[in-house]
Amino acid sequence: MAKPALKAALLSPQRPLGDHPLVVAGPSLGTSSILWNRVASLLGHDYDVVAWDLPGHGVSPVATAAFDVAALADALVDLVDSIAPGENFHYAGVSLGGAVGLQLGIRHGERLKSLSVQNSGAKIGTPEGWLERAETVRTQGTPVMIQGSAQRWFAPGFMDREPEFSSRLLHSLRDADRFSYAFCCEALAAFDVRNELGGITVPTQVIAGALDGVATPAMAEEVAAGITAGGGTATAVTIEGIAHLAPAEAPAHVADLMRSLISWVESRAAAK
Numbered sequence: 001m002a003k004p005a006l007k008a009a010l011l012s013p014q015r016p017l018g019d020h021p022l023v024v025a026g027p028s029l030g031t032s033s034i035l036w037n038r039v040a041s042l043l044g045h046d047y048d049v050v051a052w053d054l055p056g057h058g059v060s061p062v063a064t065a066a067f068d069v070a071a072l073a074d075a076l077v078d079l080v081d082s083i084a085p086g087e088n089f090h091y092a093g094v095s096l097g098g099a100v101g102l103q104l105g106i107r108h109g110e111r112l113k114s115l116s117v118q119n120s121g122a123k124i125g126t127p128e129g130w131l132e133r134a135e136t137v138r139t140q141g142t143p144v145m146i147q148g149s150a151q152r153w154f155a156p157g158f159m160d161r162e163p164e165f166s167s168r169l170l171h172s173l174r175d176a177d178r179f180s181y182a183f184c185c186e187a188l189a190a191f192d193v194r195n196e197l198g199g200i201t202v203p204t205q206v207i208a209g210a211l212d213g214v215a216t217p218a219m220a221e222e223v224a225a226g227i228t229a230g231g232g233t234a235t236a237v238t239i240e241g242i243a244h245l246a247p248a249e250a251p252a253h254v255a256d257l258m259r260s261l262i263s264w265v266e267s268r269a270a271a272k
């Protein structure tokens with residue numbers, strides 16, 4: 001599979017990288033690094049927060065060939081090495097970005113210090129559904145997804161409370177390259193790591209939204225159980241009142257959960 005080129009934005013304050021632990025944050029399908037703005041403003045004082053974009057989304061170049069989730073994980077390690085060569089990092093990702101996190105844990109566990117998988121699962125949706133969506137978007141463009149995405153992404157009332165932020169997120173979808181979006185759908189169609197979760201040994205938290213119909217709390221429990229069955233450390237947490245975009249909908253809660261995991265891992269490493 002082709003390895004797509006990825007780019008990232010620094011969301012923490014401008015300063016030389018390396019004095020603070022590195023946190024790499026990944027987006028969901030149709031969104032961009034904007035998804036992480038609020039969490040980064042809460043964590044950016046203590047951590048270097050870098051958010052990457054999917055191919056053809058945000059600042060990443062369009063994809064010209066198919067890729068799978070494993071290739072996205074490999075490309076992300078290349079990206080980290082271009083920013084902070086050889087550095088180990090904490091990773092957090094939402095939905096497809098969370099799937100990339102699971103592949104990082106499976107394929108590149110030695111590079112991860114912790115893993116926060118949010119609104120995601122070891123398998124998301126059905127291959128048929130993703131292939132149908134890929135075809136729709138390839139022929140009609142990403143704007144055709146806006147109405148349905150708004151319903152899946154946000155809990156009732158969020159768009160009324162946060163019109164500007166929700167519209168910035170939906171603009172990321174509108175502005176995404178249709179072919180790259182379709183390749184992402186095809187990557188999700190082929191993604192199923194339910195039998196590989198036992199290979200993840202990095203400390204992991206799995207965050208679900210109680211109102212998420214795409215990646216349900218049961219899917220988060222399944223990920224955590226699969227990791228612990230292999231001897232790893234994982235906990236699943238459900239946040240009430242939110243749907244599919246935890247860092248946008250509950251930034252303070254997500255930042256607290258991430259900070260607990262990261263500071264536990266960092267203090268454990270410092271004590272060794």
Ligand SMILES: O=C(O)CC1=CCC(=O)O1
Nearest residue numbers: 028029095096149152214
């Ligand atoms: O269906 C959506 O748009 C939500 C979603 C599924 C996978 C992903 O990354 O986002």
